[in-house]
Amino acid sequence: xxxxxxxxxGIAMIIFGAMLWGATGPLMEWVLSNSDLTVSFMLTVRLVxxxxxxxxxxxxxxxxxxAIWKYPVWWKKLVxxxxxxxxxxxxxxxxxxxxxxxxxxxxxxxxxxxxxxxFISFSYRKWPPRYxxxxxxxxxxxxxxxxxxxxxxxxxxxNEALLWGVAVGLxxxxxxxxxxxxxxxxxxxxxxxxxxxIGGIVLGIISRVWRSNEWSLLIDPLxxxxxxxxxxxxxxxxxxxxxxxxxxxxxxxxxxxxxEPLTAMIISVIWLGRTLALWQIVGxxxxxxxxxWLSVEGxxxxxxx
Numbered sequence: 001x002x003x004x005x006x007x008x009x010g011i012a013m014i015i016f017g018a019m020l021w022g023a024t025g026p027l028m029e030w031v032l033s034n035s036d037l038t039v040s041f042m043l044t045v046r047l048v049x050x051x052x053x054x055x056x057x058x059x060x061x062x063x064x065x066x067a068i069w070k071y072p073v074w075w076k077k078l079v080x081x082x083x084x085x086x087x088x089x090x091x092x093x094x095x096x097x098x099x100x101x102x103x104x105x106x107x108x109x110x111x112x113x114x115x116x117x118x119f120i121s122f123s124y125r126k127w128p129p130r131y132x133x134x135x136x137x138x139x140x141x142x143x144x145x146x147x148x149x150x151x152x153x154x155x156x157x158x159n160e161a162l163l164w165g166v167a168v169g170l171x172x173x174x175x176x177x178x179x180x181x182x183x184x185x186x187x188x189x190x191x192x193x194x195x196x197x198i199g200g201i202v203l204g205i206i207s208r209v210w211r212s213n214e215w216s217l218l219i220d221p222l223x224x225x226x227x228x229x230x231x232x233x234x235x236x237x238x239x240x241x242x243x244x245x246x247x248x249x250x251x252x253x254x255x256x257x258x259x260e261p262l263t264a265m266i267i268s269v270i271w272l273g274r275t276l277a278l279w280q281i282v283g284x285x286x287x288x289x290x291x292x293w294l295s296v297e298g299x300x301x302x303x304x305x
Contacts, residue, residue, distance in 0.1 A: 010247025015259050017240030020233045022263030025093075025102030026272055027230050032098050035223055039094050040207035041214045045227065047090065047200030050235040054193030068186055068194070077182045078191065082198030085178055086238075088171035090199065096168055099161035103268050103276070106261040107146055108162075110139055110287055111169025116176055131293070138290035145283025146276075156280070180245060188242045196235070262288070 031037055055065050069075045096105035114136050121128045128136075147157055157165075183191050204210075218224050261284065268274040276284065 006247045010244040013240045013244035014248070017237045017244065018260035019263045021237035021241070022106055022260035023267055024230050024234045024237065025097060025106050025264040026267040027226055027233075028094055029097050029102040029268075030272065031223065031226055031230070032094075035217055035220070037214055037217055037223070038207075039091070039098050040203060041209060041212050042227070042230075043087075043090055043094055044200050044204040044207060044209045045218075046231050046234065047087065047196045048204065049200075050231050051193050051195070051197030051200055053231075054189055054235065054239075055197065058189055058193060063187075063190065065190060065193070068190065074182060074185065077179075078194055079198055081175075081179045081182065081191065082195040083202055084171070085175040086192075086195035087199030087203055089168065089175045090234075091203070092164055092167040092171050096161055096164040099164055100157045101268065101274060102264045102272075103261060103274060104146070104157055104161065105165065105168065106264040107143070107284065107287065108165030109168050109172050109260070110143065111166060112172035112176065114139065115169055115173035119173065119177060135290045135293055138293075139287050142283040142286030142288075142290060145279045145286065147283075148279075149277045150279035150282075156277075176245070179242065183242060183245075188239060188246075192235075192238055192242060196238075 028042070031042060032039070058065050068078060093105055093109070096108060117128050117132050117136060127133075147162070149156055179191055179195075218227065265276075265284070
């Protein structure tokens with residue numbers, strides 16, 4: 001497979017994965033708004049179920065899913081990824097939805113490329129290229145319009161939502177950068193499967209999920225169907241997102257996720273009746289233009305290197 005084909009494969013993976021992940025936002029918003037399910041309970045069920053499904057699939061393909069636990073250097077990295085990466089990004093994302101809505105939560109994830117660029121620049125001890133600086137400033141400008149509708153006196157989301165949103169950006173950046181080495185050694189599916197299971201078990205222990213009275217709510221056919229869709233879409237989205245990093249750079253992977261808020265917005269408007277004000281829409285457009293530009297310039301950088 002030549003470089004162009006590899007890049008196209010990576011781009012297709014991240015765009016499709018971003019659309020699936022964007023679709024899970026409104027689904028989770030609906031569940032949290034129309035049932036008594038809590039963030040912790042829903043995520044515990046989702047992560048444990050998805051992790052077990054992935055690992056079971058690998059077992060069926062004759063993959064030794066337990067071999068990684070024989071090597072302390074690898075299983076320690078796996079546990080860190082499961083707790084800080086997988087659980088971190090999922091919990092902060094759903095908490096942001098719970099404190100605001102799916103559209104705001106997905107757009108606040110665009111803080112992640114900023115943290116990725118900052119980390120890479122700090123690691124190499126050099127300033128990022130001019131296009132990345134301009135792209136970041138444009139993204140922040142669009143984010144300001146989204147959150148304020150161009151009013152310096154009004155913040156359209158709560159302080160809680162904003163704090164969770166920043167946490168989404170940080171954890172998403174960590175989730176993007178941290179697992180590359182372990183995934184090259186053990187494969188994406190194995191790491192994602194164990195990461196989900198570890199994250200779900202840790203959250204379940206913290207929230208004492210076995211004592212929850214929310215189990216009875218899963219009897220409702222509609223709630224159960226939506227939870228199953230969230231598990232399936234979310235799992236596939238994570239696998240595609242992480243698999244794309246084999247073909248395109250972490251920065252490009254982050255910024256090419258622009259299909260995610262578009263998907264979340266379209267579904268939210270059609271299904272949940274959610275709308276944005278004029279300057280908020282302008283802000284969204286600016287953010288999407290900036291991240292697309294970052295991707296194009298990143299592509300030129302790769303070709304010239």
